[in-house]
Amino acid sequence: MLHVKVWRGGETGRFQPFAVPRRPNQTVLDVVTEIQREQDPTLSYRFACRVGMCGSCAMVVNGRPRWTCRTRVADAVASDSALQLEPLRNLKVVKDLAVDMASLFDKWEAARGFFEPGDAIPDDFASVKPESDERQAADEGIECIGCGICHSACDVVAWDADYLGPAALNRAWTLVNDVRDRGQAERLDAVSAGSGCHACHTHMSCTTYCPKAIAPTYSIAGLKRAAAKRALLRRR
Amino acid sequence: MTASLFLLQRASAAVLALAVAVHLATIVYAVRGGLTAGEILARTEGNTTYLAFYVVFVAAVAVHAPIGLRNILREWLRWKGRACDAALVVFALALFALGARAVFALYLA
């Protein structure tokens, strides 16, 4: 039997113990689903695709933020240990394992993590070579699906409520490298303000845990360089 | 930290990387068998290379340390604003003044 402790409640609450039979190739999502369907229908949690594409099932498994559909129980726990499930950190807990993602996306917007086409209609399609430096830099971060794992893992997000966070800053970096974008000045202002990219202290937790193998630390470093370069050019 | 302070911090860090490497190597070597004032002065007195090197070193320290402390004061003690920045400028000037004084003292002794 697998012993599972699941967070119940909101910001305050308790861990409720369950026991679930161990099955071959069992994922943590299988475990949570079995608990909710067979043992306690009042348990709240999220999932959608169950195949590692949507990021909805992200939660903290034995202290690590992960996608539960892509976490095998055999990998997460030793044979005699328990499984502990908690909602993602740094986001308001709605109920049990479900969190309110609104603040993550608010910060995405605050970092100007959206494409700005500008007012002038371009004459022709933009020609963006895939092997150009900017496009390669953008491509390294473009696969983000907004699952919130990096946000949950980040210590600075935990300390500083205003810190934009790795997800928002990573997306901003992909747009800094988008040659079609016309909102670069405003974006650099947004990301290099008080609790922006400079608040990152390279703990690298975001890079460690990102399930898409994106490295937000390096995207944030790119923003630091871009802001510094602009500061240098302005002095001249 | 603003973009300009970031630039100053990282630039002074690069200077210090070189300066500290030389300083550490010198210290670990020179301290063998004990260190006397005479031994120090033999290296520093009238030595213009020493003077130039250490003046640059002191300047880099005077830039680097206060900016680093500024982050800590803001994040750990929540002290921000003009008073904090003014105090750090005073600290920077004090570091440079004390450092230059020490460097020249060993050059002119």
Added chain:
Amino acid sequence: MRGGPRIQPGYVAALLHRLSGIALAIFVPFHFIALATVLDGADALDSFLSLTDDPFVKLSEAGLVGALALHMALGLRVLAIEFLGVRERTAAAVSACIGTGFVLGLSFLLNAA
């Protein structure tokens, strides 16, 4: 009660970097003042230096040398990440930095003793 997040090597690196920086920021002004005692003559500096014969002081000096080496090593790691985009295995990189600090502190102590 939910526990805190796991302590990651990058967090340890940032913390040690800060603590060693604070120690150095406190020490350096005194270092400048001590060296400037030579303004009162070489004997003045010598009498100050003789204070460092005390084994506890020697150990503290070694600690400061180690702190300087540690702060520099961790700082070089940050510069490598921010400007050279060096991809690292964080735990290994941070261990190497701590090791460097320790080796240099120890070298000083062995040379000075």
